[in-house]
Amino acid sequence: MTTTFKIIVFYCCLGISFFSNAQTLDVWLQGTVSNKNKTTNKKLKNIWVSNGDTLVKTDKKGFFKIPVKKGQVLFPILPSGYGHSNTKKWWYNIPSDFDSNTKIEIDFELQEIQEKKAFKFLAIGDIQVGDTNELLQATQSILKELLNRNDFEFSIYLGDLVNDTPELFLPLKKLVDDIKQPSWVVYGNHDRNFNTDKKNQSNLFRDNFGPDTYAFFRNNVLFVSLNSITPEGKYGYKGMYQDNQITFLSQLLKTVDPNQPIVISQHIPFVSMKNKQDIINILNPFKNVLFLTGHTHTAFRNNIKMPSGNIIHELTAGAVCGNWWTGQKNWEGIPLSLMSCGTPKGYFEIDFNNNNYSINYKGIDLPNSKQFSVWLGDYNGEPLSPLSKTNEFYVNVFSGSDSTKVSIKLSNQDIIYLKKERITDPFVNYIKRSQKEEKSPDKNSKKSPYLRTKSRHIWKGVFPNNLEKGYHKIEVLIQDPKLLDIKQSLWILKP
Template identity: 30%
Template sequence: MQKRVLILVVSFCTLIGFGQVSQSLSGTVFVDVNQNNYKDTDEVGLFNVLISNGKDVVKTDAKGHYKIAKIEGNTVFVIKPESYMFRLNKQKTVQFFVPFDTIQTVKTYDFALYPHQENKPTKSVLLGDTQVDVIDDVHHVGKLVTEELMDKEIDFIVPLGDLSFDNVSIFDPLSQTLGLIGVPIFYTIGNHDLNFTEKAFMDRDKSFEAIFGPSYYAFEYGKQLHIVLNNIYPLETKGYEGRLDAMQLTFLRNLIALEKEKFESVTVYMHIPLEEMKDKEELITLVKPFENVFVAAGHTHTQYHNYFERNNQKPIHQLVAGAVCGSWWQGPHDIDQIPFALMYDGTPKGYWELIFDHQQYDFKYKVSGAAHDKQMNITVPNTKEWDKSLNIFNDNFIYANVFAADETTQVDIRFDNGKWMAMRKYEDVAPEIQKLYHLQSLGKFSNESMAKFPKPTTISHHLWRIEKPVDLLPGAHSVRIKASANKINLDVHGNAVLWIDK
């Protein structure tokens, strides 16, 4: 009897053991010298590469081997190591993960990497909300982003979520269009990218993952760690709040524990800005091991800088990077049928260029379709005789909307060849968006097929003004404005003409 029981116990344990093996994934991370995506006999494995299942993080051994548990609803991915790159698909999405339609059935999976020169300084492009819904919007992105960035020297691109407007079927056309730029793209998920019809929490991001891969992950590039987060926590129906789920927090803790000795700097990409997250303080605490922390976010359809103080450490610098779509593709159209769609703070549509070198960040906002030196809108009193629609906005002030400015920015103005004078920060709705809304209210665009602007109420965080000098003689006068901020290496200029009536 005892022997029979022992046999049953051994058999049961063996079954459990096999069950555990079938619920794990193993393989090799190797240097794919000939880039055929297959491990040839003379190709070697990579030591100390990090692998994750979205919760646990393990290292490859001396021969590049790994083994990790599978988690229902998750895939397995590699944290791209410094100076290596994965294969890119046709849309230039980085293939650092096991495809979601494969992970449930495979027991082994090898990851092919190839040497990749990671230039110093590193140049990336940040894309705020593209918010595409119909194919027209995809064409807009092609014109505003893809055509401008084709063949440019860029290391990688990071879209910051809200790729779509609740239309997950548009992911593929969008990825094809952005893929034509020809550089690696690391995607971030936004609240409008979720499957809200799915009841299971783990299925809310499955359409995103089918095209772009895991909705949170990390990668190394140059001498810096990059972390992409999914900070959209779904609630009932289409509700959500900004916070990280428990499994993602565990992944972050495990990742940082292994990477904190290797890197002094980390860049965090997420959709909802840090100040709107329920667990903001927990995230700030998690990144404490890093001396330099930069956060890039989208979501607000405005742009601004924030600084979060830390005890005896450099503040966390956050850039809220506006929106490629401006204000949801709203307003009248130009000759290419692209909506003017100023952002809610008056910023024209565009994207950010980010350069990182030796703990130093350089930022520059690029207005799509404009020269690189287009860095501000200047509004002056301008009385018209023919079309008097906007004469009601003439006042005694000159306004400067400096797109990339932060709270430390100094803005100065001079008239003709006079002395430079400081302009005052002005917290109000940007004059350019007030004018556009007024023209809409007058029915100026009533014959166009367009989405209308809502009444503007958003306060711009980068608006300055000064009273018009009373001693200017009648006639034309030059207006020159300069804006500078050492903290973000900002040094920009703008010109305007001011006409003084008799």
């Protein structure tokens, strides 16, 4: 089944509910939203439809009428219990030659899906492929892993699908569409087309992946995607919401309760947005807000307190390309790409259950148990070393935040509590030294840039001075309100 578009002359007047910041426009488009299956095509009432600015609701016969202008993208806002009949093309781009003489009726076809109280979706940071070789690396790492997973409902790609190479949109979309679970895509600063003026830089993205501003409900959670990119000059940009983003979010949230769980996805971290206060003012009454972002190629979490006392939880999901597809390649030709915060390339799993959620980091081709790294030797030493002479050691918790507690239990049941520090990850420090000394990577691999970043999720501890020589079994315990408890045993060697 596909979304149907018919160009017809349509003269009847419709009484339709709508929110609008663009009511002065004299060009209108109309259509229907339907629930289509093998035998029937039932029109659906009270379904919101938007152009990324204005919101209108279908009447009792399933009809809507909305003001539009060139360059906008039209889409229905899925209610819970519905999905798109055609997950590969669920939107309608307003034609460049659209004018008041063009009469178009659109039928957005939806289908019923099962609602769940417990479900998992994936938050996927920058793929950022810059050429066909990097696209191949993506197919044999992140995309292959997703292609063979059956335990999630959908994924959200958090922008920068390409690296200023929009000609790769078409093959990348084909690969993403081959993954059976639906995907939603966010617009990033490297997804722009610089062969046009700044007003139209997002057109190729919209043609391939749909609107840069949209929303849908899934299992009674509201998901919203915002465009965080405002162009400056031909190549520049700033993290700023444009007026239509603010209007869209404001209108949409007037339709839901303050207890509504809300997940907002955008590319640039919320804490870095220049006019984030405008969004805080809108979100202030809401008690359960999660922001998902990318852009920084590092993973970190923030809690932003609003005037009401409600908290915005922000998860910056890192990048599945890691440090831009750089570093020593493995035997299959995939670069190490360790992020500058010490996190392996990967993505986040978000598990909702009765409107509450937990998060889990998933390194590509790594087991689910790989939630942290441990450095035992001298800080300027090498990996896989015995305990340092100072007995100091470091634990990097990839999902860690200021709310995370890290402790070590010794075999005699003594407990060591670690202290959070803002330092460069020791594994990243090792790679930096190796590159400077030209020990790695080899000539077939690319050196990693930006290795001075101080990680936001490292904890430092010190073992007792009376620790005897030899191997000691220890237990690492990591606790956080948004994580399932992480408990893992390992050995350390006291020389």
